Each structure stands twice: as structure tokens, then as C-alpha cells.
Amino acid sequence: MSLKNILLRTINQKNKYINLAATAVKINQEQYNHRDQNNKYKKTVATALFSSVLIGTVLAEKSKNNKKELKENNEENTCGAGEKRPDLPTYRAEEISKHNSKKSFWVTYKNGVYDVTSFLPSHPGGDQIMNAGGYSIEPFWNVYGMHKTKEIYALLESYRIGNLHEDDMVDLSDEELWVKEPIRDKRLIVKTSKPFNAEIPAKLQVAHFDTPNELFYVRQHMPVPELDSSEHRVRVTIKNGQTVTREFSLQQLDQFPRTAVRAALMCAGNRRSEMNEQVKPVKGISWQGGAISNAVWEGVLLIDVLKACGLEDTSTAGKHVIFTGSDIDATGVNFSTSIPLEQALNPKNRILLATHMNGAVLPPDHGYPLRVIVPGAPAVRSVKWLESITISKDESSSHWHQKDYRSFNASKTWETADFASAPPIYSLPVTSAICDPAHGDTVTAKNGVVEIRGYAYSGGGAKILRVDISPDCGKTWVQAEEMQSDDAPPQQHYAWTLWTARIPVSKGQKELELWAKATDSNFNTQPERFNDIWNIRGVLSNAYHRIKVQIKH
């Protein structure tokens, strides 16, 4: 089917996006239709596919006005990209559609036509860009809204070759995709609105050991799916010679012993903004320290469900558990990632299929009605809106698993980094942050002492043993006195630690630079600076946290 036909149909049909998706990227119909309850949702999802690897730095962290910035960068400021250019020739959609190969690769944006052939080799997402060949990038970018930065619009415009014929213009606005999004707490600091990504303000992090659900940071890759708990099923597939498949309703899952795990979830990109600012730009949501929160998760143990499905302890070596969510991208592909099966089968890892969060039913933003919780792992492995669990000899083939959440040394570029040979991030290094006061605050010294509070966390079940604060750029260190942590057994410390330190200040002192570093039960500590842990994706950004405050006596 030619692009022209697709475009014509797109104009004429109300469920235009999904048809385009099904045709353009030839998705597996079986997979596509397997869940009736999702169809309604799927029909509202756009057809964009663009590697999530290229999630741009949305916000220049320098500016203080978050809301203004969002509007500027994310929603409105396109730097004039796609406006009519009378100086350039006009092309028909049919002509454009022919330029969909590596030899000649055109895309459109609003009125603009762009020859991006020479850009293809530099595209971080590799061949996934091919799905947009000869067509508009708008529906793709509508789902991956993070592309909508000044820099990327300017880059696009630099490839401009002409204008799209007016008769071939299509309304590709994205409103339909996002109308069902949950209502969110106004105190969250929004980093991107479509998809919704927002951090918890630092001072609210240390206000509760278990973060209230409405303040828990939110990390979405796509629109939030609308699911019905009474109809929801999770399908377990074990390929072991013959394939065994079983489906569980939530009621059926409830037959397994219920248990609770207190665990922090942290995005692998938490504190990325510091790496951005202190070294050089990286790609990804520019999180400050607010992409971590703590909760008590309740549900059933994954290991119990797998064993009930006949999984045996033998022949597990080298296999993987693939978790798939109901959130789908523009091509109809569900979000998916995996963890090693042997990690999943270690009872001490306490991996849950969770239905509740801090005593309440999971909110839609956190995976209602069912999600995985992989304690001690980066939050991306704790797949939300869980609809399938597959034991496989291969890792998840999704681009979220294959092309993201991996790390490289500081010298690797997008050109030299080899995602295939880089191991996925299945655990997180020790980190800490000062939450109260914030950088730039004025604090009051009481009896010559300034009190500061923050969090510390380490992945893989490691406990935080110590947090040390330097008030003089490393000359001396003051150990935090109060440490609030979980009471879990050794190697199963999945919650964060909240700490309080009392820093002596001298009488006339007006300014104070504070450095924080934590030590975990493997006695790993944080690196001093971000320089040598810098990486193209800005993940694992765990160097000392440094702030400056003014002192009032």
C-alpha cells in the first residue's frame, strides 16, 4: 500500500492512527488483537515509532520557571520549523512517499519537507527511523514528545528542501492520545507532559519515609492505558520444550500467599541534570534528584506464580523473564523489558506482582491494576500495567530493553557505543542527595549548627551504612547521625534511607558548600565527580551531591 493511500485513508477514517500503524510497520496481528480490552486504548494511540534512545534533554535546567519552560520547549516553541517557505519548491505526498529508503529518505513536518538521508547514520535509534520514511514525523513525535526541543526542531529545519502541497496536509494533532491521562498532584514537578514525567520536590521526599502515592515520582514512556481490574488478565508463557501458557485474573492471583515489600523505585536517570550541568549534555529527561520515591508494595511473589505454572529450578541458566505492559507505542508494540531468570528465582530478591501501593489500590500512573516490582533494580524493570510474563532464552527484544538503560564509559559516543554488547542495567549504584535545604536556600544556624536532610539508596539489596557530609570541600567529613531505614535482613535492603546531619558552622560564616556521599554495605561509595562516569545516556549519575546555601545566624 502506498503512502498516498495510507494518507487518504487516514484523512477519511476516525481511527486513523491505528490503521496506519498496522499497515506501515506490519505489526503482528495476533499480538495486536490479543487483548480486547485494549482495543479502545489502542485506537487512541498514535502511530509514531521513534527510538526512545533519542529521548532528548527536554528542559534546559538553567531556567527557574518550570512551567514557562515547558510551554516554551515542549509544547510551543518550534523555532518556525514547518512554516511555509515560498523560496522552496512544493511536493505532493505521493512523490514524498517514494523517498523511504536509505538511498533517499524524506520526511514532512507541517508544511515542511526534509531530506534527512545524510542524517540516517547518526540516528541514535538506528533503523527505527525507517518507519517514518516518506511520511510526517508528527505522529511519531506526538508520542515521544521529548523530541520537541528547540535544538531538534532547528536540526530538522537544517534539512529543509521544500513544502508539502496544501491538498495533502493532514491534521495530525495529538489531543486524542492524551485525553484519558490521570489527574496529577499539582506539587509534582513536571519534566515532560506527553508522556507524563514528573519528579517529587526534594523537600517532600524527606517529609515521609513512605512517599504518599500522589507524590510518588512518575515516569511514563507512553500514554497511560485505561484498564479494568475485573477484566484484566496476566498471561504466563513458559517455553521449555513445549510451550505452557496460563492466564490469571487478579482474583486468581489472589490465591497465592500475599506479601509486602518496602522498596524504593529509582529511575536509572535520576540526578541526570547534574551530569548535564557539571560535564556536558546527555540525552534523557533532565531529572534532578526527584526520580526516586519509596513505598510499601503488596501483592504475590513472582516466584510462586512461576512455580505454579510448572517452572522448574533446573535449566534456568541463561534464561530471562520478559515482562510486558499494556502501554503501547505508536506501532502497536507493547512496552517490555526483561531480567535474568536466575535473578527472578532468588527468593531474596522478593520480586512481586503488585496490586497495592502503601495500602491503596495502585493508581493508574503506577500500573493499575497490576505491575511488577523488582526491588533493588532500576525502576524500568518494574513493568506497569503488566499483561504478560514470558520465560525465554532471549532478553526482551524491545527497543526499551535493547537500546536504552545500558551504560558506557565516558569516551563512548553515539557513534561508537555498541548497545548490543553493553550489559543491561539490572541494579543501581549507591547514591545520595541533600533534599533540605535546597541549593541556593538561606538556612538558619541554631547554636552554631545547620541541620540538613536527605536520602541515600543503593541497589541490589545493599544497606546504606553511612552518609558523610563535607562542609569544606572534602577537608573534613561529618557523619549523619539519624538514619531512618527499613529493618530488612542482610542483602535485602530495598527501601531508601532518610538521614539527618548536623553541620557545625563558624560565627561569621555566610556561605556553606555541602557535599554528600553515602557508603553501602558492600562499602561502595559514590565517585567524587561526574566527569569519569559521564555517559551518553546520562544514567547512573551518582557522584557526590553538592549544593551551596547562605547562612543566617
Added chain:
Amino acid sequence: MSLKNILLRTINQKNKYINLAATAVKINQEQYNHRDQNNKYKKTVATALFSSVLIGTVLAEKSKNNKKELKENNEENTCGAGEKRPDLPTYRAEEISKHNSKKSFWVTYKNGVYDVTSFLPSHPGGDQIMNAGGYSIEPFWNVYGMHKTKEIYALLESYRIGNLHEDDMVDLSDEELWVKEPIRDKRLIVKTSKPFNAEIPAKLQVAHFDTPNELFYVRQHMPVPELDSSEHRVRVTIKNGQTVTREFSLQQLDQFPRTAVRAALMCAGNRRSEMNEQVKPVKGISWQGGAISNAVWEGVLLIDVLKACGLEDTSTAGKHVIFTGSDIDATGVNFSTSIPLEQALNPKNRILLATHMNGAVLPPDHGYPLRVIVPGAPAVRSVKWLESITISKDESSSHWHQKDYRSFNASKTWETADFASAPPIYSLPVTSAICDPAHGDTVTAKNGVVEIRGYAYSGGGAKILRVDISPDCGKTWVQAEEMQSDDAPPQQHYAWTLWTARIPVSKGQKELELWAKATDSNFNTQPERFNDIWNIRGVLSNAYHRIKVQIKH
């Protein structure tokens, strides 16, 4: 019994040391006599008790001539301490013996009499020094030979008040203690000879993935006990309401399923010399990078033995497993340390009661005929010459457990560090070292490339994912290409990793500074410098390894 009587008896009896020990520190006779096979050994052990916390920096690492240095520092150079001083008064042993309280505390060394009352509060080992009150320090220092440094002799001499009467002089030479020591491989680099502590040369570390037994680094706290495998028993005591005790011969242990674990053992003080040189002096054997080696250990699983003794999975929370060796200190106290019971009961931790090392019966230096192997923990927990296992609600009360192998922040001094509140080191942070070439070597560049080799290791079962080398002080990083590691399941990587990196050098380049850092599967990395991880004991010394080499083209 007065000191004079003890001294008189000491002179008159051939087994002088052991009687003095039994009397002077009132050791528990039952404990002392419980193993007949040890008596012979015990009778040869001196009566010194001095906190192992004060294990001094034996060797000034600066000098190149190891043998000369040993002789100078460890065995002969006493800076004239204890020589006759005609300018000072003479005291009788009876008079000296009265000065054994905190109000007045004297000791002797050869001819010298010293009033060290004012030193007592600064003694790192705390009250343990009281055992030497009114008596000679020689037998104490004979066992803890690490005290025999120029600096400590000079410190001692600064407290000089007089001379010991010639009639009261006793031969306190230590030859008898050490005559049964094993014969060691001459290639080991001896750090202290009594007790024997020696590291493996760096180039031999990377010569074999499993270190040959005779090259495995040696860390002793006391003389090596002489044990008979046919008579050896290990006693398991479980206090759980009523106390259950069971004894196992090695033959009886062999009834349990035998298994093998490939694991590196590393001293918590490995690479201490770099902390010494790059920041400021610390107390402890000044290991370079050679206090780590790798082997395949065979034996039975601790968990199987404990379960056979009736240990139940319930009510294990907060308890400890105390391991006691047959090596005894000067007061008849056996070496002992503990680990948390919940750590011991995690099957993935694979804790062994080992009888074999790389296919051969354990050598005497490595615990013949039975030792514990706690993979992923500092080697001190892998107790050698194992004679008892006790489940207890308390950690081991030994001073090796209570007063050593703990860590503090860089600002804590011997005066401010609180050992009781500092958690014991039960796991080790990620580390690495360049082994070949060594610092100062001249290397040949082949086709513009210099090849370097080294090891990397991380505790707690973490795998080494990457080793990165910087040839330009952090500007760029080259990832090591060849990584030799074990094939263990996730979170059970207990072996070290040997790596090879190829560093491009420019044509005229004459010198090369190399930095090495490793990243483990929790994505923890090494700190850049030693400054902020410096600690009074010099443990956990895992900052980047840095060397300089000359290049020949």
C-alpha cells in the same frame, strides 16, 4: 600471684610462656584445654596479648629492597631501644610489677623500664594493653611482630625512666614460637615474617586465573597451628532455648554433598600502601595490590551442616554464626570472627567448609585441614583451621571482630572512632589493579599499542562488567577488551576478573600514566582518589590504581 612470682616461675620452667598466660590473664581453663591436639601447639605460643588493632605499618614501602628492609625494620633495627642507660636509675622486677594500674603503668623492654601511664588513653587497643602492666612487652610483641617498627621503638624509648636490674633479666626470645612454620615459596613478597604475611607478586597474579596454592597470598594473625586431619573435629553449637552441640570429624563432614566454589579471597587491607602514600599513614600491613588471589575451593556447604544440626529457618533474625580457628593468641584466646546468620543461610552465598584448594588438600598456611570460605566477603571471615561454629545472638566478642575490620570516614581519628557502633565489613567494594606492567617499568609499544593486564574484583557476588583505562589522566577512557571471569549465575560472581587492555600511544611518547577503574554489576565504580575514603585502619582502599611507565618504541 605477683608478677615477681610469675617471672621467677617463667625462668625456672621450660614451658614458661603458657603458664604465664594462664595466670596473668585468667583465661578460661575449659576453653583452654578443650582440644588435646592443640596443647602441643599452645605450649609453644607466647603470652603476648596486644590488640591487633595496633598492627603497625611494618614496611616503609618507599624502599625497593624488600629483604634488607625486613631485616632493618622488623627484626633488627630497634633504634637502640632497651639498651643500658647509665644516666638513669635501676629498678627491681618486684618494684616494677606494682605499676600495673591506670594510675601508674610501667613496662620493660630488654634493659629498659618505661612509664607509659600517659600513653594509655591513646592506645588504639584500649584496655588490652593492661595485660602487659608491670611486665616486659617483649613476649607480647613477639607474637604481634608488627609492632617492631622504628617508629614504635622510638615512641617507647621516649617514655624511658630507668634500667631493669640485671638479676631480673629473662630470656624472652621468640624462636620457640615459630619453629613449626611452613616452608613458603620464595617468590612471595614477605611483608612481616612473624606472623607470616606475604603478597603474591603482581605479574604472577595475572599469570593464572586460579592462583597456584604456593603463590596464594598469606595473611596470618598468629603462628600457624599444627593440626592432624585424622584427629581434627569441628564442633557446632546452636543456642536455641536449649543448647545443641555436635562434633564432626572430617570423615563425618564428607557425608554431606561435596561442592566447589570458585572464589577470590581478598584482605580488607589490600592496596593499603597506596592510601598510605597518597594521603597519610594508616595502621596495618602495607599491602600493595597482592593481598588477593583466586582459587577453586571444595568442601561441604555450611548451610547443610547447620540444618543437619537442627537449625531451623525461623528465628534466625539478628543472629550470628561465630567461626573459631585453632590459631590462638598469647592469652590462649582462639582467633574468631562472625557473620550474620541470615547471610550464612542464603544458599546463593555458597558458604563452604572447605578441605581442598585447587584440587589439593589445603596447605597449612591456608587452613589445613578445614577452613570456612565466605565468598564475596573480606578474607578475614573465611576462618582457617576451623574448630568451632556457634550460632549466637551476639557477634563474635574477639578483638579481631570487635576492634578491627571496621571502617570510618576520613575525619575519624583513633580517639574519635567508635568501633562498637561501626558495622563490621562483611562485603568488599569494587576494585582493580594494573599488574603488568608495574609502576616504573619500561614497556615496548607494538604497532603503536601498549598491552596491559590486571585484575578486578567486587564483593557480595557482583560481577565485573567493565574495566576502563585512562592513558591521559581521565581525558579519555579505553575499555579493556579481554575479560576472563567465572561463569557463575547473576549475583554469585565470587571469582576475580583478569583483563587485558590495549592502549594506543603516539609515536614520540616516552612516558605513560595509566589509571584503572572497574565497574561492577551494581554499576558501582571506584572513587577517583584515596583522600575521601582514607580511614585510620587503611581498609577498603579501592580508589583508581595509577602507575607510570616508560615507553620503548
